[in-house]
Amino acid sequence: xxxxxxxxxxxxxxxxxxxGRVGWLVFDRPEVGNAMDATMFTELEDAWxxxxxxxxxxxIVNTGNGPAFQTGLDVAQLSKDKEALREQSRRTRDAxxxxxxxxxxxxxxxxxxxxxxxAGGGLHFVAxxxxxxxSSNAVFVDPHVSLxxxxxxxxxxxxxxxxxxxxxxMALAGVHEHIDASxxxxxxxxxxxxxxxxxxxxxxxxxxEKIARNSPAAMRVTKQALWGALDVGLTDACRAxxxxxxxxxxxxxxxxxxxxxxxxxxxxxxxxxxxxxxxxGARA
Amino acid sequence: MIYPEFESLKVERxxxxxxxxxxxxxxxxxxSAGMRDEFALAWxxxxxxxxxxxIVHTGEGRAFQTxxxxxxxxxxxxxxxxxxxxxxxxxLHFxxxxxxxxxxxxxxxxxxxxxxxxxxxxxxxxxxxxxxxxxxxxxxxxxxxxxxEAIGLLRKMPVEAVMRxxxxxxxxxxxxxxxxxxxxxxxxxxxxxxxxxxxxxxxEKIARNSPAAMRATKRALWGALELGLTDACRAxxxxxxxxxxxxxxxxxxxxxxxxxxxxxxxxxxx
Numbered sequence: 001x002x003x004x005x006x007x008x009x010x011x012x013x014x015x016x017x018x019x020g021r022v023g024w025l026v027f028d029r030p031e032v033g034n035a036m037d038a039t040m041f042t043e044l045e046d047a048w049x050x051x052x053x054x055x056x057x058x059x060i061v062n063t064g065n066g067p068a069f070q071t072g073l074d075v076a077q078l079s080k081d082k083e084a085l086r087e088q089s090r091r092t093r094d095a096x097x098x099x100x101x102x103x104x105x106x107x108x109x110x111x112x113x114x115x116x117x118x119a120g121g122g123l124h125f126v127a128x129x130x131x132x133x134x135s136s137n138a139v140f141v142d143p144h145v146s147l148x149x150x151x152x153x154x155x156x157x158x159x160x161x162x163x164x165x166x167x168x169x170m171a172l173a174g175v176h177e178h179i180d181a182s183x184x185x186x187x188x189x190x191x192x193x194x195x196x197x198x199x200x201x202x203x204x205x206x207x208x209e210k211i212a213r214n215s216p217a218a219m220r221v222t223k224q225a226l227w228g229a230l231d232v233g234l235t236d237a238c239r240a241x242x243x244x245x246x247x248x249x250x251x252x253x254x255x256x257x258x259x260x261x262x263x264x265x266x267x268x269x270x271x272x273x274x275x276x277x278x279x280x281g282a283r284a
Numbered sequence: 285m286i287y288p289e290f291e292s293l294k295v296e297r298x299x300x301x302x303x304x305x306x307x308x309x310x311x312x313x314x315x316s317a318g319m320r321d322e323f324a325l326a327w328x329x330x331x332x333x334x335x336x337x338x339i340v341h342t343g344e345g346r347a348f349q350t351x352x353x354x355x356x357x358x359x360x361x362x363x364x365x366x367x368x369x370x371x372x373x374x375x376l377h378f379x380x381x382x383x384x385x386x387x388x389x390x391x392x393x394x395x396x397x398x399x400x401x402x403x404x405x406x407x408x409x410x411x412x413x414x415x416x417x418x419x420x421x422x423x424x425x426x427x428x429x430x431x432x433e434a435i436g437l438l439r440k441m442p443v444e445a446v447m448r449x450x451x452x453x454x455x456x457x458x459x460x461x462x463x464x465x466x467x468x469x470x471x472x473x474x475x476x477x478x479x480x481x482x483x484x485x486x487x488e489k490i491a492r493n494s495p496a497a498m499r500a501t502k503r504a505l506w507g508a509l510e511l512g513l514t515d516a517c518r519a520x521x522x523x524x525x526x527x528x529x530x531x532x533x534x535x536x537x538x539x540x541x542x543x544x545x546x547x548x549x550x551x552x553x554x
Contacts, residue, residue, distance in 0.1 A: 109451045130447045161443035163467075188442025188466045210455040214424035222424060222450055225431035226438060233510035234439055239374040241431030246371045249364050253427030258358065261426060269427070 009050060013040040015065065016047045022208040023057035023108075030066025033117065035074035036099070038084030048104040055271045058212035060101065061204045062125055063113040069138065072121025092153070102128035102227065107220045107275070109211050113204035114138040114181070114190070115197070120151075127157030130223065131211075132190035133204060134181040135197030140189070146174030160230050162189045215253040216272045221245075285333040287326075292319035294344070295326045300491035301484055302336035302387075309345025314353035315378065315400060317366060324377035331385045334550050337491035339380065340483045341404055342392040348417065351400025354426075381407035381436075381506070386499040387551075388490050392483040393417040393460070393469070394476070399430070406436025409502065410490075411469040412483060414476035417460040419468075425453030439509050441468045494532040495551045500524070 009016070015026035025047050027034035036044075051057050064070055078085040090096075097103045099121075101110040112129035119141045126132055126140070144151035151171040158167045166187055170179055181193045192207070194200045211219075225244040229237035248254065253269050260267035287295045294305040304326050306313035315323075330339050343349055357363050369375075376382045380389040391408035397419050405411050405419075423430035430450050438446045445466050449458060463469045471486070473479045490498075504523040508516035527533065531549050539546035 130444075130451055132444050161438075163442070186465060188445050191444055191448045207452075211451045211453075213455060214451065214453040215427040218424040218427050218429050219451055221429040222431065222434075225429065226434055226447060226450060229431075229435040229438065230443075234436070234506075235374075235510055237435045238432045241435045242371045242374045242376075244431045245429045246368050248427075248429050249368065251427060254364075255427075257426030257428070258354065267425075267427070 009046055011043045011047065013037065014043050014047050016050060018054070018057060019205055020209065021056065021058040021212040022205055023051035023054060023060045025051060025060060025062045027064035027070050029074075030064070030068070032074055032077075033068035033071035033119070034064045034066065034122075035071045035077075036121065037074040037077040038081050038088075040074075041084065041088060041099070044100075045098045045104060048101055048106050052104070052106045052108060053274075057108065058216055059109045059111065059208040060106065061111045061113055061201075061208050062101070062129065063115050063201065063204065066116070068117040068119070068122075069112075069114045070122030070125055071117060071119040072123075095153070097124075097153070100124050100128035107223050108216070109208075109219055109223065111204055111208055111211075113200055114140075115200055117141070120144055121154065123154040123158065126189070127154050127161065131207070133192040133194060133200070133207065134184065134190050135200040136181050136193050136195035137197045138181040138184075139178040140170065140180075140184060141175065141178035142170045143175040145172060146176070158189070162187050213266065215257060215267070215269050217251055217253050217270060218248060220272060221248050285329070285335065287329050287333075290322050290326060292316065293322050293326050295329060297333065297336055298484060299488060300335065300337040301487035302330040302333060302339045304330060304339060304341045306341075306343035306349055308353075309343070309347070311353055311355070312347035312350040312396065312398075313343045313345065313401075314350045314355075316353040316356050319353075320378050323379070324383060327377075327380050327383040327385050331380075331383070331387060336387065337495055338388045338390065338487040339385065340390045340392055340487050341380075341408065342394050342480065342483065345395070347396040347398075347401075348391075348393045349401030349404060350396060350398045376432075379403050379407035386502050387495070388498055388502065390483055390487055390490075392479055393419075394479055399423055400433060402433035402437060405468065406433045406440065410486070412471040412473060412479070412486065413460040413463065413469050414479045415460050415472050415474035416476045417463075419449070419458040419460075419463055420452075420454060420456065421449045422454035424451065425455065437468070441466050492545065494536060494546070494548050496530055496532050496549060497527055499551060500527050 013029050015028045017024045029035060051060050110129045111131045112125050114134035116137060117139055118126060120143050123142060142151050155167055155171045166179060184190050185193050194203045221244050225241045228240060256267050292308050294307045296303050330336050389408045390410045391404050393413035395417055399422050402421060421430055434446050434450050460472045464472050473482045500523040504520040507519050535546050
């Protein structure tokens with residue numbers, strides 16, 4: 001599976017591109033609401049890894065082609081591919097999914113730009129993004145219980161990150177209710193509603209370019225500390241966070257940042273050092 | 285109680301409200317090594333003072349707090365290294381949470397709150413702000429990691445907003461109005477000049493409640509951030525029961541029935 005960072009892969013179910021320092025991971029099965037089939041499962045892992053390893057990419061934007069952002073498992077396709085369905089069921093059971101940036105341990109900042117309907121398993125990509133923005137016509141809905149399925153994984157992620165009552169209501173109301181973009185912003189599930197909806201990608205690119213102006217090394221350690229904090233109690237999280245802060249002291253970016261600020265020029269950050277992880281980058 | 289002399293802080297009492305005021309306005313109240321030490325003492329003094337029921341923390345000038353004094357760091361050759369040991373050991377003493385102050389603490393944000401200034405938002409019980417206050421976190425824009433204060437915040441408010449501030453750095457600011465919507469703060473004071481009066485009024489309201497009950501409540505709620513839900517409720521039940529039989533629990537209903545202010549017991553040592 002080892003690929004060099006610059007090698008470009010061809011994808012069937014995703015568009016993966018670069019615009020300047022921003023990597024784009026775009027769901028591309030618009031005819032089925034960008035639902036995930038067996039091919040997309042594999043390709044998501046490859047695409048996150050490709051963008052994470054590309055030194056030119058500082059920030060990743062995740063969005064979808066067509067009227068939907070992401071609508072979860074493609075049940076129709078998977079019912080014809082028993083092996084793929086079994087594998088996904090096993091990963092769900094063992095909590096070893098590799099769908100999102102968090103699952104794949106991507107430590108570059110990730111922006112989810114929700115371009116329309118985000119349903120069911122699509123909520124994984126909202127729960128696991130660092131920053132979330134949406135077009136004004138986006139809606140969030142969790143149909144699991146209307147289909148006799150349990151909603152847990154992605155809604156657990158969401159209740160850690162936003163007020164809980166609206167998430168539980170969404171999980172229990174199933175297909176019969178949705179949260180719209182403006183309510184999602186009020187609740188702090190997302191931070192920006194883009195209107196008209198056609199402006200979504202431009203706004204996402206602008207936001208990503210702002211974030212790309214910051215130190216990649218500092219952002220990586222920050223992201224690890226903040227997500228790690230969701231796993232432990234407050235004092236333990238602060239203790240680990242304090243060590244994370246000190247771990248970067250002496251890094252060249254910490255001289256460059258203030259110097260560039262004083263000289264009113266853009267900082268020239270160091271490229272990210274590769275992380276010492278095995279090739280599969282597994283969240284065990 | 286007579287407080288010691290402080291250089292970079294003002295510490296005073298107005299009625300039942302103790303005031304801790306950042307007083308380096310010419311440095312936007314940035315925290316020098318000296319100020320860091322003074323914080324530790326000031327919190328302890330206010331916590332000890334039996335006449336202080338509630339503590340308000342605010343700043344002089346146009347900023348509330350802007351984190352570590354970068355000029356001091358850059359100019360004396362020691363840099364951030366002076367803080368390495370205390371950070372690696374998580375041995376910090378500059379907020380009320382660090383100092384285990386169990387009296388209610390109100391942070392009143394009087395202007396810019398940047399970077400390390402978020403420590404006193406994260407660690408306060410209640411936060412109010414002047415309508416022209418602004419919040420941003422420039423750490424990653426100068427090559428620094430942000431962790432502790434953002435970790436505290438993300439336990440207390442929607443996480444996405446905290447992450448956005450952490451990664452956008454100095455290229456965006458959050459308004460007091462949006463901070464209010466997000467529940468990061470509970471009151472926006474307009475006009476801004478009214479901030480201290482409103483903070484005093486809020487402090488006086490809170491000071492009308494049982495000090496012992498508030499102390500146990502504060503311990504239970506902050507303790508809950510350490511644990512899973514069931515364990516937190518179990519520990520909280522312990523705090524709750526610890527007050528049973530306390531004289532305030534007779535005095536409260538009696539004063540209510542007699543339509544008078546309750547005479548609460550002074551806090552004894554924990």
